[in-house]
Structure formats: structure tokens, C-alpha cells
Amino acid sequence: MPKIKNIIIFVAIAAVVVLIYIYFIKPSGGTPALVSSAPTTAAENTNAPSLSDNSQVAGEFLSLLLNVRSIELDDSIFSDNAFISLHDSSITLTQDGTEGRVNPFAPLGSDAAAFVPATCTLPKVLDAISNTCVNPPVTCTPPQVLNTTTNTCVNPPRN
DSSP, X not given: OHHHHHHHHHHXXXXXXXXXXXXXXXXXXXXXXXXXXXXXXXXXXXXXXXXXXXXXXXXXXXXXXXXXXXXXXXXXXXXXXXXXXXXXXXXXXXXXXXXXOSSTTSOTTOSOOOOOOOOOOTTOEEETTTTEEEOOOOOOOTTOEEETTTTEEEOOOOO
């Protein structure tokens, strides 16, 4: 008797598993849902939308686009006193210099040293080669020429 009882329980469990597979797991249709192959000819491509489907989609899109065109907005809100009294309260964020690494995912020690360009106060300008502040070169307006010993503009000597 216990042997028959075990066989009946096993058959019942197997039947439940088969029913679960058929109703919940098995994909509908002849081909599995996750397996697909590209059709080699246009005649084999039964899943491709037909020309009538494309024209129907295009027609729906065109009608939607024409509906958007007919939207009218009331711009009287821009002349309202409440809108005119609004003011910009945006905050300008400035970096304090403690932002961290340039590339946080790079290996440690591979970061290049942070290069901070020097800022010069007028009338000095930044010399890009030495990265220092220097006096700008003197430019003379004609007819004056530059005297290299005094670094000033002088009138040219007359011959």
C-alpha cells in the first residue's frame, strides 16, 4: 500500500509540473521567444510590418502633429504684475579647491599634479613659457619705433 501511495503522489506532482509548464512557462506560438533567426528573403519575413501598417502609423503621427500645431498658449501671464515682480535668485557656485581627484577611478599615484594657472594683476600679463607675471611688451605706434636699450618708444632719427 505505501508503494502505491508513493506512485500516486509522484504522478500528481509530475502532472502539476507539466500543467505549470504548459500554462505559464511555455511560449505561445511555434518558435521560442528568446530564439530568433534573421530571414533570408523578404517572403520569409512574416514579422515585418506591412506597407499598410507603416502608412497607418504615419497617418497617426501626422494627425498627432497637426493637433500640436493647433495648441494656443495665453501669453497674458507675462504681462501680469506677479510675473513682472519675480526676480532671479540663482546662486553662483564657486569651487573651493577641494573637489578631489580629476579621475576618481584612476589608480592611486597616476594623477597628474594639479596645474593652477597664475593670475596676474594689471598691467602685468602671464608669460605662458615661464608661467610668471611679466610686464607686457611695448608696442609703438608709427612713426615711433622701439628703443631696445630703454624699452621705450622714440621718434626715429632723421638722416
